[in-house]
Amino acid sequence: MGNKKEKGESIEQENGKLGVDDLAMFCKRKGFVYASGEIYGGLAGFWDFGHLGVELKNNIKKEWWSFHVTKRDDVVGIDGAIITNPKVWEASGHVASFSDIIVMCKKCKKSNKIDKHEIGKVKCICGGEYDFEKAREFQSMLKTNVGIDGFAYLRPETAQLIFTNFKFVQENARMKLPFGIAQIGKAFRNEIAPRDFLFRMREFEQMEIEYFVNPKEKCPYAIGNSEIFVYSAEMQEKNKKMEKMKFKDAFKNGIIKTDWHAYWLEQEYLWFVGLGANKEKFRIRQHMRDEKSHYAYDTWDLEYEFPFGWKELQGMANRTDYDLKQHEKHSGKEMSIVIDEKGTKLIPHVVCEPSQGVERAFLVFMFDAYEYDKKRDNIVLHLHPKLAPYKVAVLPIVKVDEKLVEMAKEIYCDLRNEWNVLYDESGSIGRRYARNDEIGTPYCVAIDETSLKDKSITIRERDSTKQIRVKISDLKDVLRKLLNSEIKFEKAGKIVETRVK
Numbered sequence: 001m002g003n004k005k006e007k008g009e010s011i012e013q014e015n016g017k018l019g020v021d022d023l024a025m026f027c028k029r030k031g032f033v034y035a036s037g038e039i040y041g042g043l044a045g046f047w048d049f050g051h052l053g054v055e056l057k058n059n060i061k062k063e064w065w066s067f068h069v070t071k072r073d074d075v076v077g078i079d080g081a082i083i084t085n086p087k088v089w090e091a092s093g094h095v096a097s098f099s100d101i102i103v104m105c106k107k108c109k110k111s112n113k114i115d116k117h118e119i120g121k122v123k124c125i126c127g128g129e130y131d132f133e134k135a136r137e138f139q140s141m142l143k144t145n146v147g148i149d150g151f152a153y154l155r156p157e158t159a160q161l162i163f164t165n166f167k168f169v170q171e172n173a174r175m176k177l178p179f180g181i182a183q184i185g186k187a188f189r190n191e192i193a194p195r196d197f198l199f200r201m202r203e204f205e206q207m208e209i210e211y212f213v214n215p216k217e218k219c220p221y222a223i224g225n226s227e228i229f230v231y232s233a234e235m236q237e238k239n240k241k242m243e244k245m246k247f248k249d250a251f252k253n254g255i256i257k258t259d260w261h262a263y264w265l266e267q268e269y270l271w272f273v274g275l276g277a278n279k280e281k282f283r284i285r286q287h288m289r290d291e292k293s294h295y296a297y298d299t300w301d302l303e304y305e306f307p308f309g310w311k312e313l314q315g316m317a318n319r320t321d322y323d324l325k326q327h328e329k330h331s332g333k334e335m336s337i338v339i340d341e342k343g344t345k346l347i348p349h350v351v352c353e354p355s356q357g358v359e360r361a362f363l364v365f366m367f368d369a370y371e372y373d374k375k376r377d378n379i380v381l382h383l384h385p386k387l388a389p390y391k392v393a394v395l396p397i398v399k400v401d402e403k404l405v406e407m408a409k410e411i412y413c414d415l416r417n418e419w420n421v422l423y424d425e426s427g428s429i430g431r432r433y434a435r436n437d438e439i440g441t442p443y444c445v446a447i448d449e450t451s452l453k454d455k456s457i458t459i460r461e462r463d464s465t466k467q468i469r470v471k472i473s474d475l476k477d478v479l480r481k482l483l484n485s486e487i488k489f490e491k492a493g494k495i496v497e498t499r500v501k
Helices: 020-028 053-070 087-092 159-164 166-172 233-237 247-252 260-275 322-331 359-368 403-415 429-439 449-454 473-483
Strands: 032-033 045-048 075-077 098-104 111-114 136-139 141-146 151-156 178-189 203-213 227-231 243-246 284-288 298-306 307-316 350-353 355-357 371-373 378-383 392-396 421-423 443-447 456-461 467-471 494-498
Touching: 020 032, 045 053, 045 494, 053 075, 053 178, 053 203, 053 260, 053 359, 087 159, 087 322, 098 178, 141 350, 159 166, 159 178, 159 203, 178 359, 203 260, 203 359, 227 233, 227 247, 233 284, 233 322, 243 247, 247 260, 260 284, 260 307, 260 350, 298 322, 298 359, 307 359, 322 350, 350 429, 355 359, 359 371, 378 429, 392 403, 403 421, 403 443, 403 449, 403 473, 443 473, 449 456, 456 473
Parallel strands: 075 178, 227 284, 392 421, 392 443
Antiparallel strands: 032 045, 098 111, 098 136, 141 151, 178 203, 203 350, 203 355, 227 243, 284 298, 298 307, 307 350, 307 355, 371 378, 443 456, 456 467, 467 494
16 A cells, blocks of 8 residues: 555665665655754754654663663763863863864865774775875864853763763762763764764764773673674784674673673663664674774774664773873862772773764664565554554544544543554555554554444554454553563454455
8 A cells, every 4th residue: 555656755765775865765754854954955964853753762762761771770860961161171182182084085075074093094985085195183072152251062972971970970879889870962063074864963862871890890790692793903904804703702702801891782782682673783893903092991882784884883982990080180079989898999990881872773773674565565664662653553444433433532542641642544544554654653553333333443563464353441451562572463362354455
């Protein structure tokens, strides 16, 4: 039931691989993401999230917070200011060194940003050579006015407010090592060349943890048996291919230097795949010597294979005690904490900092969920139920039947007390199913003439298109179990013959 073709609209990538521009087109057409201020021509690197995009984005943040904070005893959260005292960024080193290298292509004459370790090694996307002799540095922090004569920076990362508030949080929350402090919030970077839709932006959101430990103590948590592609610095230096191995073996064999690092790398991978991401598209890549930050003992990136190549999702550096010592030095405030009954003091080490962009996670889940289903002749967005903008759609079969519509609206009002629910009575039932497949709604509830007689309804599953019949009195309980993956769809009710394709 290709409702888009009936309207003369194109279906992205019916016969090929979905590209980033195709996804951007789909997101605009369905109400996920728009270019900010598009009616005035937009502004590169800034995007607005529509009625579906904001729900998906909020669900991503909600699930991240639940996994990393709510369900753990060793992590608490903060919400730091976007604008803070400029001295924070002087102490952190951002004012002196947070810059990009700008190079111009000799062929297409376009400027681009490259990493410092790429000088002399990379070409422009057009295939032309960069003029490395004229490369220059560009400050990436955005400035803003504060008061009459003052100025400040829009924060380029969320980490530093965790460090400056470290002692307050540790004391107020009565945290003992090891523990983490989490934060979700906006960050800003004056990117030279924003590109690849939501991947490289000037305004974005970060989900980040700074995890503090006593470096002499081992990780008390088990490193599991999950496998991932590993691309170590040695493999890169010797032009070897990445290898799939278990996280615990990568640590055991000395590829990942610390048990804490291996543990957190695995946790971040498990968070993604637990929400439906394709596990075969992930790898961990170790920073090489010439790209690793000077303060980092070891750094690994969790990477994902986007249509435009393997790219960083999370940067996870073992920052040791660098940041807390810097702020102690510049502020004159003690950053050490008492770690035992003897009164021993220690400046904790940040053994790992799982830090990722919300929008990059958004891209991962959208790329992995998107499918053009040739049999249905429409797009199906296989989003995990926890991430789907709408959990359920309520659809009365016959719009003109007042009693049937009244029953459907009563069910809708009851369900939306618990979930984000869509009500739709426009068009054929087939078109309404197709519309909900496109936006990722896991289940549709159809109310028909029989519902008025026996107080039962039909639930249709998005991914399989199978249908079951359940009593209205059992509906919420059945949906709870389905949305929480507590029961298989076929076991949730009586399978009925599909009424529409």
